[in-house]
Amino acid sequence: MDKRAILVLTLLISVFPVSRVLANAVGPAITLQAKELVEKASRYDGQVVEIAGEAIGDLMQRDGEAWVNILDGSYAIGVRLEPAQARAIRTLGGYRVVGDQVKVRGTFHRACPAHGGDLDIHADTVEITRPGTSVPDPIDPRKAALALFWVLCAAALMLIYYRPWRPKPPKTVAP
Amino acid sequence: MLKRPRVRDYRVIGYYSGKVIVGLALCMLVPLGTALLFAEFNSALDFVTGACLSLAVGYALLLSCEGPDGAPGPLEWVHGMVTAAFSWLLCMCLAAVPYFASGHYDSFLDAMFDVMSGFTTTGLVLIKDLDHVPVSLNMWRHLLTYIGGQGMIVLALSFLIRAQPGAVSVYVGEGKDEKLLPNVVHTARAIWVISLVYLAVGTGVLWIVGMGIGLTPLRALLHGLWVFMAAWSTGGFAPQSQNILYYHSLPYELATIVFFVAGSLNFALHYAVWTGNRREIYRNIETITFATTSTALSLLAVWGLARSGTYAGVTELFRKGYYLLVSGHTTTGFMSVYARQIEYEWGPIPILAITIAMLLGGSACSTAGGFKAIRVGVITKAILQDIKRMALPGSAVLTDKFHHVRDVIMEDKQIRVAMTIVILYIITFAIVTAAGAAAGYSLTDSAFEAASATGNVGLSIGVTDPSMPAFLKIVYIVAMWAGRLEFASVLGLVSFIAAVIRGR
Incomplete structure (x- = not known):
């Protein structure tokens, strides 16, 4: 092999890890389902990934970092954020509330060494793609009618059971 | 030849089952109040329906079965056993009404599955979109597991059933066999007092830890209450779909370990410690057995995880391997990893280590399931005694004893009872594993999930899912029910039904 070929090969080998790092830092991330990340965690361990989903539950700020869980319909995944990034999230999903739709890009860990082996994503960027909303929950008249029916049934039976002329049972003692 | 039950037998069973159902209806007032407090009016209507339907069924049973002086007759052993098993089935159907009405279940069977899972403190779930359920529904889920841990019958005995000769039979029928006090009603009340004091302390601790990890005060209080109920009852339910992983917090995990280990201890041990006998913790056969098996199995699990390179650091091995092993051994079912992981x-x-731990379970007369530490300890001692006997002359008399609140001399009868229950657990485990395999799951997955259901644990490897076959859901419901009641009352109900059909 001539010297030029050896030089090119050496350059390629030395540049390869750098290119991996650069790809992770600035290259296009892989947009994935949380299910894919959970079930094939080893494959994506340490890679920059992108997930999109609803911010749910609580925004937990502590020790100079913040946690939020993102639900994409299959699984919810914990995302570690900088406090400044966390401030972008305004609405968290719960009963009668659809949380902010969030697109998170960051490094995925199958077993994060900094967080006790949790499967998590350390966010580089957080983008709110759709703000959260509240969901109206008007009283369902069918539920009200059913409840009224059973209230009347229970009241009638209790009235019969507790009728005032009813004899009192004698008291006995357990062994 | 089986003797056909008399009308009075049906009436006694119906009467006491009615009392238990009325107790269930009164319990629904807690989530109903929660729904009103949080303005969840549709959910409130679901609980009104559930509570009033339960009251209607309860009072219909009381009216149709009562005698002229209240109870239709003395409560005999068979009545207690059948009442315990039957009322648990009735409670499952009625408590599932608010679940199903919430719209978070595909079918009524799924709702019943989750109720039985809660009542038996198992923790396997089929609920959909758990992250968006009302506060009141979460309150009901966790209250169910808290009541189930102490026992529906214990609750009814404490507050609704008058002191009755034979009341002890329904208490035993629910899988509790310790009498902390001479009177069974006083024992039931003592169990509730112990549990309520721990509830107040545990909720307070988790509230503080919750605020420390960034939850708002109200959310920290609600999560603290629910997670404590699930931990103390070794239930394993959690308010969010990620279970304990949701919090991403070591302090939260440490607090839950303390509470679920405490919940897995015998109420007789708690009572002994409460009354000043602290040495009982170190001398009791159950704590010694649990410490031995949990240490050995933890080392095995941690070694396996380190060897395969799944987790490398000590913290990871502790928070994942040790946590799940102890969660399984105490039959709690809290998960700090995803099932599929x-x-x-x-x-x-x-x-394998977790499957064995789930089968061994916690202490007798606790909120835990599984074989129970006292039986494992007694059987181990019996085996060692037999080995010793081989080395002695045939005429030698060998006696052995164990310490459980007091020194107890081992007798063949205790060993036989312990062996019978353990064998019944193993048979049930084998049948449930076969059912899982027949449904198309791998043998490892089927065995793991079967151990979880039979031992009332709640750890899942991913089999339990709304899409699993209906027959497997029914098999798991029966396994959870039989495992929680420790077979006696279930077999009592089966023989009662056989007597109805074939008796003369």
Whole structure:
């Protein structure tokens, strides 16, 4: 092999890890389902990934970092954020509330060494793609009618059971 | 020849089952109040329906079965056993009404599955979109598991059933066999007092820890209450779909370990410690057995995880391997990993260690399931005694004893009872495993999930899912029910039904 070929090969080998790092830092991330990340965690361990989903539950700020869980319909995944990034999230999903739709890009860990082996994503960027909303929950008249029916049934039976002329049972003692 | 039950037998069973159902209806007032407090009016209507339907069924049973002086007759042993098993089935159907009405279940069977899972403190779930359920529904889920841990019958005995000769039979029928006090009603009340004091302390601790990890004060209080109920009852339910992983917090995990280990201890041990006998913790056969098996199995699981390279650091091995092993051993079922991670990443050794731990279970007369430490301890001692006997002359008399609140001389009868229950657990485990395999799941997955259901644990490897076959859901419901009641009352109900059909 001539010297030029050896030089090119050496350059390629030395540049390869750098290119991996650069790809992770600035290259296009892989947009994935949380299910894919959970079930094939080893494959994506340490890679920059992108997930999109609803911010749910609580925004937990502590020790100079913040946690939020993102639900994409299959699984919810914990995302570690900088406090400044966390401030972008305004609405968290719960009963009668659809949380902010969030697109998170960051490094995925199958077993994060900094967080006790949790499967998590350390966010580089957080983008709110759709703000959260509240969901109206008007009283369902069918539920009200059913409840009224059973209230009347229970009241009638209790009235019969507790009728005032009813004899009192004698008291006995357990062994 | 089986003797056909008399009308009075049906009436006694119906009367006391009615009392238990009325107790269930009164319990629904807690989530109903919660729904009104949080303005969840549709959910409130679901609980009004559930509570009033339960009251209607309860009072219909009381009216149709009562005698001229209240109870239709003395409560005999068979009545207690059948009442315990039957009322648990009735409670499952009625408590499922608010679940199903919430719209978070595909079918009424799924709702019943979750109720039985809660009542038996198992923790397997089929609920959909858990992250968006009303506060009141979460309150009901966790209250169910808290009541189930102490026992529906214990609750009814404490507050609704008058002191009755034979009341002890319904208490035993629910899988509790310790009498902390001479009177069974006083024992039931003592169990509730112990549990309520722990509830107040545990909720307070988790509230503070919750605020420390960034939850708002109200959310920290609600989560603290619910997670404590699930931990103390070794239930394993959690308010969010990620279970304990949701919090991403070591302090939260440490607090839950303390509470679920405490919940897995015998109420007789708690009572002994409460009354000043602290040495009982170190001398009791159950704590010694639990410490031995949990240490050995933890080492096995952690070694397996380290060997396969699943987790490298000590913290990871503790928070994942040790946490799940102890969660399984105490039959709690809290998970700090995803179910599918266990299947895909953990390898066979940790899965085997957790499966064995789930089968062994916690202490007798606790909120835990499984074989129970006292039986494991007694059987181990009996085996050692037999080995010793081989080395002695045939005429030698060998006696052995164990310490459980007091020194107890081992007798063949105790060993036989312990062996019978353990064998019944193993048979049930084998049948449930076969059912899982027949449904198309791998043998490892089927065995793991079967151990979880039979031992009332709640750890899942991913089999339990709304899409699993209906017959497997029914098999798991029966396994959870039989495992929680420790077979006696279930067999009592089966023989009662056989007597109805074939008796003369």
